[in-house]
Every structure is written in C-alpha cells, then in structure tokens.
Amino acid sequence: MATRSIIPFGPQHPVLPEPIHLDLVIEDEKVVEAIPSIGFVHRGLESLVAKKEFTEYVYIAERICGICSFMHGMSYCDAVEHIMEVEIPDRAKYLRTIWAEMSRIHSHLLWLGLLADGFGYESLFMQSWRIREKILDMFEATTGGRVIFSVNQIGGVLKDIDDSLMNQLLKSLDDIEKELKAITKTFLNDATVNNRLRGVGILTAKQAVDLATAGPFMRASGINRDMRTTGYNAYKDLEFAPIISKDGDSYARCEVRINEIFQSINLIREAAGKMPAGDIATPIKGFPNGEHATRVEQPRGEAFYYVKADGTKFIDRFRVRTPTFANLPGLLETLKGCQLADVPLLVLTIDPCISCTER
Amino acid sequence: MMEHVKEIEIRDLLKEAQKYKDNGWRLVQIFARALKDDAGNEITYSFGDDYEMEHLRITAAPGDAVPSLSKLFVPAFLYENEMHDLFGVKVEDIAIDYHGTFYKLGAETPMKK
Amino acid sequence: MAKVSKSPWVLHYDGASCNGCDIEVLACLTPMYDAERFGVINTGDPKHADIFLVTGGINEQCKDVVKQLYEQMPNPKVVVAVGICACTGGVFKETYNILGGVDTVIPVDVYVPGCAARPESIIDGIVKGIAVLDQKREAMKQGKLPELNVEDISEDGKEQASANEAQNAEAETTANAGEESK
Numbered sequence: 001m002a003t004r005s006i007i008p009f010g011p012q013h014p015v016l017p018e019p020i021h022l023d024l025v026i027e028d029e030k031v032v033e034a035i036p037s038i039g040f041v042h043r044g045l046e047s048l049v050a051k052k053e054f055t056e057y058v059y060i061a062e063r064i065c066g067i068c069s070f071m072h073g074m075s076y077c078d079a080v081e082h083i084m085e086v087e088i089p090d091r092a093k094y095l096r097t098i099w100a101e102m103s104r105i106h107s108h109l110l111w112l113g114l115l116a117d118g119f120g121y122e123s124l125f126m127q128s129w130r131i132r133e134k135i136l137d138m139f140e141a142t143t144g145g146r147v148i149f150s151v152n153q154i155g156g157v158l159k160d161i162d163d164s165l166m167n168q169l170l171k172s173l174d175d176i177e178k179e180l181k182a183i184t185k186t187f188l189n190d191a192t193v194n195n196r197l198r199g200v201g202i203l204t205a206k207q208a209v210d211l212a213t214a215g216p217f218m219r220a221s222g223i224n225r226d227m228r229t230t231g232y233n234a235y236k237d238l239e240f241a242p243i244i245s246k247d248g249d250s251y252a253r254c255e256v257r258i259n260e261i262f263q264s265i266n267l268i269r270e271a272a273g274k275m276p277a278g279d280i281a282t283p284i285k286g287f288p289n290g291e292h293a294t295r296v297e298q299p300r301g302e303a304f305y306y307v308k309a310d311g312t313k314f315i316d317r318f319r320v321r322t323p324t325f326a327n328l329p330g331l332l333e334t335l336k337g338c339q340l341a342d343v344p345l346l347v348l349t350i351d352p353c354i355s356c357t358e359r
Numbered sequence: 360m361m362e363h364v365k366e367i368e369i370r371d372l373l374k375e376a377q378k379y380k381d382n383g384w385r386l387v388q389i390f391a392r393a394l395k396d397d398a399g400n401e402i403t404y405s406f407g408d409d410y411e412m413e414h415l416r417i418t419a420a421p422g423d424a425v426p427s428l429s430k431l432f433v434p435a436f437l438y439e440n441e442m443h444d445l446f447g448v449k450v451e452d453i454a455i456d457y458h459g460t461f462y463k464l465g466a467e468t469p470m471k472k
Numbered sequence: 473m474a475k476v477s478k479s480p481w482v483l484h485y486d487g488a489s490c491n492g493c494d495i496e497v498l499a500c501l502t503p504m505y506d507a508e509r510f511g512v513i514n515t516g517d518p519k520h521a522d523i524f525l526v527t528g529g530i531n532e533q534c535k536d537v538v539k540q541l542y543e544q545m546p547n548p549k550v551v552v553a554v555g556i557c558a559c560t561g562g563v564f565k566e567t568y569n570i571l572g573g574v575d576t577v578i579p580v581d582v583y584v585p586g587c588a589a590r591p592e593s594i595i596d597g598i599v600k601g602i603a604v605l606d607q608k609r610e611a612m613k614q615g616k617l618p619e620l621n622v623e624d625i626s627e628d629g630k631e632q633a634s635a636n637e638a639q640n641a642e643a644e645t646t647a648n649a650g651e652e653s654k
Contacts, residue, residue, distance in 0.1 A: 011537055018486050018494065019534065035455070039462035040534045041488045044567040047470055051566050063563055066492020066588055110495060113502070129502035136499075147492045147588045212385040212434045225409050291361045293405065295387075295412065304388050304405065321388035321438075329434040355491045355528075358462075462569075463533040469568040 065356035092156035107299035156281025197251035213330035215301020221248035227297035389438035429454035479511025483521035489528020492588030493555035548608035
C-alpha cells in the first residue's frame with residue numbers, strides 16, 4: 001500500500017497566472033483527492049454597492065474580472081435596466097453582442113496560449129497570443145481601451161462603431177480566422193498535443209450535470225446548453241447552435257473552445273450585417289426599485305447576476321456567481337485519480353478565472 | 360420583477376429542494392442578503408433546468424440554523440461556506456465544512472448589516 | 473533609455489487584482505511587446521528573480537504570501553507595483569478586505585499606474601526597475617545596507633530594527649561574496 005502524502009499546490013506557481021491553492025492528497029504519483037482553498041483575491045466588491053451609486057457601480061462591475069470585463073458590466077446594466085423597465089435601443093443590443101463576442105475570442109485565444117504553455121509548447125503559446133493582439137487592437141480602435149474599456153452604461157452603450165471601423169473590424173477578423181486555422185491544425189492534430197490531452201481528466205455527462213458545471217467545460221462532456229440560446233441582446237436574431245463535443249476529456253475542451261472562436265467570428269459578421277441604425281442609449285430617469293436575476297453565457301460559461309434595489313441611489317444587494325465558481329466541484333472530480341504532473345494542465349482546462357470567482 | 364420565487368419556511372427547505380433533485384434540476388447558486396436592523400438574512404436558492412430557473416427563498420432570523428443542501432447537490436458546499444463566512448449564516452451538516460476558514464477576512468462576517 | 477547592464481528575471485504575483493493587469497503583464501512577454509528583447513524572463517521561482525511585479529491590491533489572505541515571496545528573493549531586489557490597485561488599492565480601496573496598495577506590506581521602488589496598466593507602461597516600469605537594481609547593486613558593493621526588511625515598515629518594526637541590522641550585515645557579506653564569485 002502506497003503511503004499518502006499531501007502536496008500544497010499554489011497560490012504562486014509558474015503555470016498559474018492567478019492564485020488558487022489546492023491541497024493534493026497523493027499516493028505515489030497519483031492524486032487521490034484535492035481540497036481547494038480560495039480567497040487570495042477576495043476583495044469584497046459586492047459590498048461596494050453601499051458606497052457607490054448605481055450608475056457608478058458599472059465601473060466596479062467591469063472590474064470583477066479583467067478578462068470578461070465587458071460582459072460583467074453588460075450583465076449588471078442589463079439587470080438594472082430590467083428593474084427600471086428600460087428598453088435599450090436595438091443598435092445598442094447589437095453593439096453589446098459584437099463586443100461580447102470579441103471578448104469571447106480574446107478570452108479563448110488567451111486560454112489556448114495558457115494551455116499550450118501548460119503542456120510546454122512555448123511557440124504555440126506565443127502564436128496564440130500574437131493572434132490575440134489583433135482583437136485587442138480592435139478593442140482599442142472601437143473603445144479606446146485594451147482590456148477594461150468601460151463602454152457600458154445603464155440604458156445602452158457609450159460608443160458607436162461606424163461603417164469604416166466596422167469594415168476594419170471585419171477585415172481583422174478575416175486575418176484572425178486565417179491565422180487561427182493554421183494553429184488549429186497543431187492544436188487538434190499534433191501527436192504531442194494529442195498525447196497530453198486525449199483521455200486526460202475525463203468528466204462524464206452525468207458528472208457534468210450533477211456537479212452543475214458550466215460553459216465549454218460542460219459542453220465538452222456532451223451537454224447541449226448555452227445561455228445565448230435564450231436570446232438576450234441580439235442573439236435572438238442570430239443563427240447559431242451550441243458547440244459540443246462528446247469525449248469529456250481535455251482534448252474535447254480544447255476542441256470546443258477553438259470551434260467557439262470560429263463561431264464568434266461568424267456571429268460578429270452576421271451581427272454587423274444586420275445591425276440597425278439608430279440611437280445607442282435610452283436616457284434613464286429616477287432610481288431602480290425591485291429585483292431581477294439574469295444569466296448570460298460568458299467565455300467560461302453561465303454567469304448569474306442578481307440585483308435588488310429599493311428606490312434609492314444605492315443598490316441594496318448585488319450578487320454575481322461566475323462560471324469558475326460553478327466549475328470548481330467539476331475540477332475537483334477530474335483531479336481525482338490523475339497524475340501529479342497533469343494537475344497544472346487540468347486546472348487550466350476549466351479556464352479558471354479566480355478573480356471573478358472570489359470577487 | 361423577478362419570476363418564479365417561492366417563499367418557504369426553513370423546515371420545508373430540504374423537502375422542496377428534493378423535488379428539484381428528483382426532477383433532474385441542478386443547483387445554479389445560493390446567495391444571502393442581509394436584512395436591515397439586524398433582522399437576519401434572506402437566502403435564495405436558484406435551481407435550473409436547461410434554460411428555466413426557479414428560486415426558493417427562506418428568511419433566517421439571527422441564530423436560526425439552516426440545513427445544508429450539500430447532500431443533495433454537491434456544489435452547495437461552496438456557497439454555504441461562503442454564506443457562513445460573509446453573512447454569518449449558520450449552516451448545519453455541510454459535506455465539506457471549512458468552519459469559517461473559507462475566506463480569510465479582515466473583518467468578521469463583513470456583509471452582515 | 474539607460475543602458476541595461478543585466479538581464480533581469482521577473483517574478484509575477486497576482487495580489488487581489490481583477491486579472492486585467494495580469495494579462496497585460498503576460499502580454500508584455502509575448503509577441504508585439506516582447507520584453508524578452510531586454511533580456512527579461514518571467515520566472516516562477518522567487519529565488520531566481522530580481523524584479524518582483526505585483527498586480528492588484530493586498531488583502532488579508534495574500535499579504536503573507538507577498539511578504540514571503542519578497543523575503544525569498546535574493547538581494548538586490550526591486551519591487552514594481554503594476555496598476556492602480558497595486559499602487560493605492562484603486563477602486564477596491566473602500567472594500568472591507570483590501571488593506572491598500574503593495575506598499576502596505578513590502579517596500580515598493582517603482583509605481584506603474586493605469587487600469588489596466590498598458591504593456592508599454594509596464595515595460596517602462598521594468599526598465600526603471602533595472603536602473604534601481606543597478607543603484608542597489610552599486611550600494612551593496614560599497615558596503616551600504618540593502619533595503620529595509622519587511623518588518624521595518626510594520627507597526628512593531630521599531631524593536632526589530634536593531635535585530636535586523638545584525639542580520640543585514642550578515643546577509644550583505646553573503647551577497648557580496650556571491651557578487652565576487654560571479
């Protein structure tokens with residue numbers, strides 16, 4: 001019988017861009033159990049609603065996480081707009097959709113790079129991030145910011161994308177698509193990459209449902225669920241089907257995310273073609289009074305937002321449950337029985353975003 | 360306004376949650392909201408089918424213990440530990456109980472009003 | 473730009489940041505910005521590092537981690553606070569769990585503002601850090617004390633200061649010996 005020992009993993013670790021700590025119970029090289037301890041990035045930003053007015057809080061919401069910043073701001077605004085019964089202009093809905101899909105492309109490319117770094121393929125890491133810079137350039141051209149760009153306001157958006165800028169964006173997407181196709185071959189066909197990803201960290205469809213996982217992590221186990229299907233923003237006018245894969249291993253997660261980038265590129269193209277002319281914001285009056293819960297599909301999966309307001313300029317309670325929080329139990333399950341050397345890779349395959357998990 | 364919120368008593372929580380479990384629903388999230396004047400916390404449990412979402416809501420006065428859902432829904436342990444640390448909600452029988460060390464905080468139960 | 477005398481190795485740690493600055497730190501090291509052309513290498517081992525890049529504010533739980541990482545780094549060492557949260561606490565300053573900027577727990581040499589800090593400014597900060605590193609190395613050669621230890625800036629630091637002096641002298645000799653053997 002092998003002896004058991006406990007290895008602490010994190011919070012500072014070369015493969016972790018962000019701090020999370022796991023206590024790994026191991027038997028020789030095999031992980032038997034993993035116990036997480038979180039809170040290294042806990043800021044307590046939900047409590048800031050008591051100090052910032054509800055219009056200012058958009059900026060705090062955008063800083064829940066620097067990767068899905070736009071979507072956090074958007075969903076907070078969406079919840080408050082529902083409470084105030086404000087219907088935002090159609091053009092604003094399309095603009096939000098376009099920026100949201102750009103965020104997904106940027107986030108998935110970032111993840112592909114980190115994954116490549118995780119399994120030791122340095123040049124693939126650099127290639128993914130090189131392509132990602134093109135999206136960041138387009139963020140900068142359309143909004144002025146690279147990662148946190150604050151274009152949301154309650155009632156709509158702050159900036160418009162004119163025709164010439166839109167053409168530039170579409171052209172840039174063509175380039176991205178072409179370059180991504182080149183690295184996709186390596187990600188999906190290369191023997192070394194296959195070796196590291198195939199059959200590693202399997203999560204069955206049943207486990208994915210029981211453990212309430214979300215996003216590409218869940219869809220890679222064959223569950224067909226994508227919150228965009230509910231048709232918020234402009235998604236009701238756009239054609240797409242959730243991307244799923246069957247195997248539930250690390251390879252499937254990589255495959256789902258790569259295909260989602262191509263899907264996002266197509267969604268932006270379609271949205272750009274259908275976007276109506278008009279205003280980009282509806283003026284708001286008074287203070288919100290009521291409560292609303294909303295869900296959106298972030299790059300990492302389903303995120304839950306709740307706002308409760310009581311008719312003053314300060315919101316009573318803001319709650320956000322992010323996809324990484326939902327994916328933690330699933331991660332712990334995939335770690336059971338894996339080899340110690342695969343732990344960093346498996347942690348990466350859920351695309352952890354610790355700062356939004358802990359807020 | 361928020362739809363599908365069902366207000367229930369604490370003692371009915373496990374029974375009601377079991378119904379969702381039996382129908383194959385999953386736990387979307389749990390959160391607490393501190394009530395003014397130290398009146399305790401209002402706790403909302405959200406359950407989801409594919410695209411449907413329904414909520415159970417209980418009010419826990421200060422000192423009231425709330426049963427844990429972690430036996431029915433594994434992920435509940437994370438939310439319940441969080442709720443305990445931030446709001447001081449007493450939760451009984453959590454599958455993995457961190458006993459107040461889930462978050463290491465500067466202030467005790469900072470979200471309590 | 474000042475002449476870069478050594479290739480600094482960088483240790484990056486995410487305090488309580490929102491990730492915005494972290495991904496920009498990584499963007500510095502990848503194509504387009506490519507800080508590696510200055511010989512900058514991102515290392516995961518504090519004992520290999522010259523420059524400590526900290527993003528995000530400091531909270532109750534990460535303060536000890538930051539202190540420990542800082543203490544493990546060999547002298548001379550430079551701390552660069554990246555982003556407004558690392559400088560002052562930023563928008564999260566008023567929350568219950570944020571103590572403030574990085575300088576609440578360790579001494580900071582270079583402050584890089586921004587939300588998120590742009591890669592250009594981060595690289596500028598690193599280059600400034602290299603200059604500070606050179607100054608510190610010079611000072612150490614001349615037998616001057618290296619920077620204060622972490623305890624000196626905490627409240628009860630006064631009593632410990634004298635005890636640290638003896639330790640510092642010892643550390644300095646070792647550091648000098650290391651310098652010569654290079």
